[in-house]
Amino acid sequence: MRVNLLLAALALAGAAFAIPWPIPPTDAVHPVGNNWGEYQDYGGGPYFHNGVDCLTPDTQNVEVRAVAHGWVKGWGTIEADLHYRLAVCDTNSSFTGRAPGWLYAHIDPDLPHKQLGDEVQPGEVIGRLVWWGMDATFDHIHFARISDTGATWMRFPYVTWWFIENPMLSFQPNTDVVAPVFENARPGRRFAICGNNSSTYQTPTAVTGDVDIIAKVYDNTGCTTGDPTWDRLAPYRLDYAIRSAGGTVVVPWTIAVQFSNRLDAALVNVVYKADNTCRSEGDYWSRNYYFIVTNTDGDSVIEASDAGGKWASASVPDGDYWVLVRASDAVGNTTLDSMLVTTDNGVGVEEVPLVALSRPLLALPNPGPGPVQVSFGLVSEAMGTLRVIDVAGRVVRDFGTARFAAGDHAVTIRDLPPGVFLVELSLGDRDSYIGKLVIAR
Numbered sequence: 049m050r051v052n053l054l055l056a057a058l059a060l061a062g063a064a065f066a067i068p069w070p071i072p073p074t075d076a077v078h079p080v081g082n083n084w085g086e087y088q089d090y091g092g093g094p095y096f097h098n099g100v101d102c103l104t105p106d107t108q109n110v111e112v113r114a115v116a117h118g119w120v121k122g123w124g125t126i127e128a129d130l131h132y133r134l135a136v137c138d139t140n141s142s143f144t145g146r147a148p149g150w151l152y153a154h155i156d157p158d159l160p161h162k163q164l165g166d167e168v169q170p171g172e173v174i175g176r177l178v179w180w181g182m183d184a185t186f187d188h189i190h191f192a193r194i195s196d197t198g199a200t201w202m203r204f205p206y207v208t209w210w211f212i213e214n215p216m217l218s219f220q221p222n223t224d225v226v227a228p229v230f231e232n233a234r235p236g237r238r239f240a241i242c243g244n245n246s247s248t249y250q251t252p253t254a255v256t257g258d259v260d261i262i263a264k265v266y267d268n269t270g271c272t273t274g275d276p277t278w279d280r281l282a283p284y285r286l287d288y289a290i291r292s293a294g295g296t297v298v299v300p301w302t303i304a305v306q307f308s309n310r311l312d313a314a315l316v317n318v319v320y321k322a323d324n325t326c327r328s329e330g331d332y333w334s335r336n337y338y339f340i341v342t343n344t345d346g347d348s349v350i351e352a353s354d355a356g357g358k359w360a361s362a363s364v365p366d367g368d369y370w371v372l373v374r375a376s377d378a379v380g381n382t383t384l385d386s387m388l389v390t391t392d393n394g395v396g397v398e399e400v401p402l403v404a405l406s407r408p409l410l411a412l413p414n415p416g417p418g419p420v421q422v423s424f425g426l427v428s429e430a431m432g433t434l435r436v437i438d439v440a441g442r443v444v445r446d447f448g449t450a451r452f453a454a455g456d457h458a459v460t461i462r463d464l465p466p467g468v469f470l471v472e473l474s475l476g477d478r479d480s481y482i483g484k485l486v487i488a489r
Contacts, residue, residue, distance in 0.1 A: 055178070056431075060070065062433075065218060066217045066218055066219075066220040066395065067115040067116060067215070067219060067220065068113070068115055068170075068171070068219075068220065069102060069115075069219060070102060070112055070113055070114075070115050070141055070150075070152060070189055070191050071102055071104050071110055071111065071112060071113065071145055071177070071189055071253050072111055074111075074113055074115075075089070075221065076221070077219075077221060077223050077224075077269075077271045078102045078103060078271065079102075079103040079269070079271050079273040079274075079278075079279075080100055080101060080102060080103070080216075080269050080273070080281060081101040081102075081103045081186070081188055081269070081273055081278050081332075082097045082099075082100070082101040082281070082330075083097065083100060083216065083256060083267065083281035083282045083307075084097065084098070084099065084100055084192075084214040084215065084216060084282075084307050084311070084428075084483075085214070085282050085305075085307030085311060085319075086281060086282040086330050086335075086337070087095065087282065087316065087319075087320045087322075087328045087329070087330035087337055088330045089329070089330060089331065090331055094316045094317065094320070094322060094328070094330075095306040095313035095316055096211075096311040096312075096313055096315075096316050096319075097282075097330070098192055098211035098311045098313070098485065099151065099153070099190045099191055099192035099211070099215070100190075100191050100192070100214075100215045100216055101188045101189070101191075102188060102189050102191055103186045103187075103188045103273055104177070104186065104187050104188065104189075105177075105186060105187075106180070106184055106185055106186050106187055107160065107187070107478065108179045108187075109156075109176045109177075109179075110177040110187055111173050111176055111177075112121060112152050112155060112173065112175045112176060112177060112189060113135075113172065113173055113174065114136060114150075114169065114170055114171065114172045114174050114348075115150060115170065116136075116138070116150060116170055117138075117167075117168065117169055117170055118136040118137050118138050118139075118149060118150065118167075118168050119136065119137050119139070119140040119141065119165065119166070119167050120135070120137075120162050120163060120164050120165060120166045120168060120174075120207075121136070121137040121141065121149065121164070121170065121196070121198075121199070121200050121201040121202075122134065122135030122136055122137050122163075122164070122196075122200065122201035122204075122207075123135070123162075123164050123202075123393040124202060124204030124205070125157070125204060125205065126204060126205040126207065127205065127215060127406065129156075129157060129158075129178065130154060130178055130180065131153065131154065132153075132154070132155045132157045132178065133151060133152060133153035133155060133190075134152045134153075134155055134161065134162060134174055134175060135150075135151055135161055135194065135196070135201045135209065136149050136150050136151075136152065136162075136174070137149035137196075137201070140167075140395055141165065141199040141200065142199075143340055144197060144198050144199050145194060145197060146195050146196065146210075147196070147197075148193060148194070148195045148213075149192070149193075149194055149195065149201075150191070150192070150193060150194070151191065151192040151193075151194045151209070152174065152175065152191060153189065153190035153191070153192075154177055154178050154187070154188065154189055154190055155175040155176070155178060156173075156175065156176050156177060156178040157177070157178075159175065159176045160176075161174060161175030161176070162174040162175060164200060164202070168411065170464070171241070174353055184462070185274075186273070187301070189232070190323075191215055192211055192215065193211070193212050193213035193214070193215055194209040194210060194211055194212060194219075195209065195210045195212050196208060196209045196210065210310055211310060211311045212248060212309065212310050213308065213309070214284065214307050214308050214376035216284065216377075217284075217308060217378050222378070222379050223270070223271075224269045224270050224271075224377055224379050224381060225270055225320070225333060225381060226267075226268045226269065226270040226377075226381060227305075227375075227377065227381040227382060227383040227385065228265050228266065228267040228268075228283040228375035228376065228381070228382075228383050229265065229266055229267070229268065229377075229378060230263065230264065230265050230373070230375065230383060230385040231264045231265070231266070232264065233262050233263060233264040233326060233338060233393075233461060234249070234325070234326075236254060237387065238263075238385055238386070239252075239261050239262060239263050239371055239373065239387045240262035240321075240325065240326050240338075241255055241259050241260070241261060241262075242257040242259060242260050242262065242321075242391065243258070243259060243260070243261050244256065244257075244259055244324075244342075244358040245260065245270060245355060245358075246260075247323040247324070247325060249325055252387060252389040252390070253389070253390045254390065254392045255361045255389050255390065255391045255392065256361060256362070256391070256392055256393050257357060257361060257362060257393070258358040258359070258360050258362075259342070259359050259361055260321075260338065260340050260342045260343065260357075260358060260359075261288065261341050261342045261359060261371055262321050262326050262338050262340055262341070263287065263304075263334065263338070263339050263341050263373045263375075263385070264282055264286075264326070264336065264337065264338050264339075265337060265339060265373075265375045266280040266282070266283070266335065266336075266337055267281045267282060267283040267284070267375070267377050268279075268280065268281065268282060269281065269330075269377070273370060275332075277333065277334065278332060278335075280329065280335040280337075280415070282307065282330075282337055282373040283307075283376060283377055284306070284307055284376055284377050284378040285303065285304075285305065285306040285307065285308075285375070286303075286304040286305050286306075286339055286341055286373060286374070286375050286376075287301050287302060287304055287373070287374050287376075287377045288301075288302055288304050288341040288342070288371070288372060288373045288374075289301045289302065289372045290359065290369055290370065290371055290372070291369065291372065292364070292365075292367060292369055293367065293368040293369065293370065293388070296325045298364050298369060298448070299359065300371075300480060301439070301482075302344060302346045303344060303346055303347060303348055304335055304339065304340075304341035304342070304343075304344050304373070304394055305319050305339060305341070305344065305350065306348040306441075307393045307487065308348055308439075309348055309349050310349075310350075311352070312350065313454070314352075315350050315351065315352060315354075318340070318343050318350060318351075318352065318354050318355045319339060319340065319343065319350060320337065320338060320339065320340070321338040321339070321340050322338070324436075326338035341373055342357045342358050342359050343355050343357045344357045346349045346355060347441055348441040357374070361391045361393060362393040362395060363395075364395065365389060365392050365395050365396050366390075366392055366393060366394065366395050366396060367390065367391060368388055368389070368390050369388070369389050369390075369391060370386050370387070370388055370389075370391070371386060371387050371389055372384065372385075372386045373385055373386070379397070393442045406480075408424065408483075409422070409423075409424045409471065409473050409481045409482070409483045410422070410423050410424065410483065411423075411461075411471050411483055411484075411485045414464055414484070414485055414486060415486035415487065415488045416486075416487065416488060417487065417488050418461070418462060418463065418464050418487055419460050419461060419462040419463075420460070420461045420464070420485060420487070421435065421458050421459070421460050421461075422458065422459045422460075422461060422473075422483075422485075423457065423459075424456075424457055424473055424481070425455060425456045425457070426452055426453070426454050426455065426457070426475075427454060428454050429451065429453050429454050430451075430452055430475045431450070431451055431452075431454065432449070432450065432451075432452050432473060432474060432475045432476070433438070433446070433447065433449045433450075433473075433474045434447040434459055434471070434472070434473050434474075435447070435471075435474075436461060436464065436469050436470070436471055436472075436485070437469060437470045437471075437472060438468075438469055439467070439468050439469075439470075444464070444469065445461060445464070447459060452475075464487045464489065465489065466484055466487050467486075467487055468484070468485070468487075469485045469486075469487070470482050470483070470484060470485070470486075471483045471484075471485050
């Protein structure tokens, strides 16, 4: 088992590139009406919102500007005049393999816009937003990072694009200083506990068997749309952990969901609970997001097999346990919440004390150009591993497993590229310590 003692180590800021906002002013933050990965259901069935809706006041002929260089591989509509969209690929038509690009949706087809095959330069006007009419209080662009194959991406209205990355990780500037907000998942209870993949809910004072843990959370960017319901957005990432009341780590800090990678609409119910007790909602009238934090295999990819995740409460001694959940936004603002639960499976085992650090895990210089020296101290001898992990969850350095004596230790890490990383020190199979490392550009 492992425990992360440094909550700030999420360090979620840091996409591989920065882009301006796609509507003017491009160097200013805009209100977001729907976030990447939000639960959506307008009556046709639930799905993930596969873009970021950047709002602008209801003014006609709002410019849409390219955020990066590319070539137009797609122009068409999925539904009448309000839903025309440009797909600007990073590569030209001579490359027909899978390639990434940017989606700019809700372009007015009756105003000048870029055409199929056109080359696009950063900052160039590529079209104008369609006006939603007198009943609308805003116009908006649905903006997304996508990929597809072929010389053109013209499969309208049934497009085959993959929605691959969260643009909120890349927008610059992003002045968000507001952390996500937890709400009671059930009356008087911070989290809800139900049987694994069921709608049979349990009381937190008598948890039995394999269970799912449900957290109700929303985010707020701090740049208001003018409507408090619209300002309720899905957070970027949730993690969870479970510890005994005595401090033993039962479940280490584990990624519950991270909205950074490909979104598949068919998997929305893997992430969100939507039954009569914990009913997720996501439209412009009501927004409540109930996350199944135990539906995970611990990585950042949302996949069908994640539904097999659970807390096997019978695998631990009967007693009191703290369920911990933390929610973070795309720039690293983080909120931690917790709830005490009691297991009642007829199991009794003594706890084993954790290995402890005598000196904190520290990376210096931080930030710095490298090389970087990671130092720490141990109270007692322990088997351990040291790894460096990037913001996408990939291991970029693995120093293997070694026996560390009690006392001080230092390891030099060389040749890391610029970016934000996590340094993870795992001791035995029970606890780990994580620190943030920034390599300056």
